[in-house]
Amino acid sequence: MKKSNKILLVIVVLVVLVCMGGCNAYNGMVGNQEAATTALANVEATYQRRADLIPNLAKTVQAYAKHERETMEEVVKARAAASQVKLDADNLTPEKMKAFQEAQGQLSQALGKLMVVVEKYPDLKASENFRSLQVQLEGTENRINEARQKYNDAVQTYNKDVRKFPNVIFAGMFGFEKMEKFEAATGAEKAPELNFD
Template structure:
């Protein structure tokens, strides 16, 4: 059941698409919620492994851990790249002469990708 929840959350998170040229706060919130669901599901999966020593030693589980680590790293890199691009855009539309053009054409400030409250603390799991 937990593994199915992880797979469903991961599938849902990969289906959320954001068009950078037309990104709305609602789309960003939907994306952040999907990522939060994946994190919660993975936290439950890792907590379950505490009670099953055989599962921790299983080669498939070790590969899963490696893949999860890689996924988390890719998410962090993508989040940083997105926030860097949003910052560069926000600075550009505030500087003269681009600020004049941005004001006339209706270019607004883009929101940053922000993690949910408490996402900075990893679930406590011992292997």
């Protein structure tokens, strides 16, 4: 075998190995990206479940607490604002993630105020319909937390894959970018003050 043929064979083998490595890297990043975007869709679905429970909760509370118009309006307004902010996995910027989290946080605060109002109405708390809705809402809040954790885990796996060498080279070539995670709400590091007066 001539020296030029050996060199050509070595070059062909190297090109084949680089192509195979690139294919494996690409397929791995696609799989991890799909897992992260599916987890993001699951987060949005759980937030939507919470939003869907609010009209029934509001109607039930309104039937008992007619004088709490301001609190009810705040809940309805926060729900509308939270429903307007959508996440797009293909264009998930830190600003969009922050806006989504803030809107959902405002809805959580409004629901928290509503639950405080409920304490003033023993008949409402005793209502079977309200208790059922409250249990569903509590379960949904737990689902939201779990879905956010699963999303963050999937994003961590994806981000590590995109940043590893040699994947980082192929990620740059094929447009795979680091994804944003959900963060704790502002002020979440402080324990709430309890007042039992």
